[in-house]
Amino acid sequence: MTNTTDCLTLRRLSIADEPMLWTMLMHAAHESSLAAVHQQPLLRPYVEGWGRAGDLGWLAQHPAKTVGAAWCRCWTGSDQGYGYVDSTIPELAIAVLPPYCGQGIGSHLLAALLADARHRYTAISLSVRGDNPARQLYERFGFTAVKGSEVPNRVGGTSLTMRCPLASGQTIS
Template identity: 35%
Template sequence: MPASFVVRPATQADGAFLGEMVVEAANWKPGSDRLKHEVLTDPDHRRYVSGWMRPGDAGFVALAGTGEAIGAAWYRMFPRTDPGFGYVATGVPEMIIGVRPIWRAHGVGRALVQALCEHAKASGFGRLSLSVERGNFATTLYRSEGFAVTTAGHGRNTMVKRLG
């Protein structure tokens, strides 16, 4: 596997790839193999990519040296009346991240999280939230990047990073 990758801003054309990354995120647990259509027809997961790139959406895509998309992190705003898994408040974007399994633990997720946090801060946001299932190894990455658990939910935790 090539060790190099680059990160670029996500575009409207990346919507289908972001859908693939929602599936990767949903199937983080070894042995989990929910089919793409099962994940993307579930309203709880579809909300993270439906209508990409709407006002307020922003993200980044990681590309291998070959140009293949290998991961993405993005955020969306959700209303209090239709919250995502990691909703904390109106005006706080929720981050979603997915990385192809072979590229995990190679710095791709960290680079994506850092780029997204820098962008959110530059865009005037004071916080960024996310939701992570208990037991997901990515929790270690999120903690190391300044996210802290604010709400322990049913099998998942909501984490928030202060960007100021």
């Protein structure tokens, strides 16, 4: 039997990947359509204008189909994501297409992104629903809940902010 990760390739995101990122954002935010994502002013800044200075991301292909992506960006001005900590700490977003979940792809993406981010940032944050099993994955990679960050979310549950220190972090201009 062929393991999914045997045919998996990872590559860095480019500006040209913005359309694909909207689809990944839809999955990451558990929305049912791209229209719903575009209608939400708090979701759009996770992808809009992808490719600005400091944006980092990776995508996974299997074998040629894009099946997942992990990306991060810092928040500027009045834009602040759900997992905002401060303007120097980028927020992570990640999604794997539903048929491909649970096969190690998210772990590969997260490892690639964190390795990259380590050269630029001192830490990375995210926002996750309290009942999302993805929380286990994040904890495995060193994310811990930011104290006092648990807040009601837009779907009636709670979400919390998690933060992962990036040990060898150094700022690259």
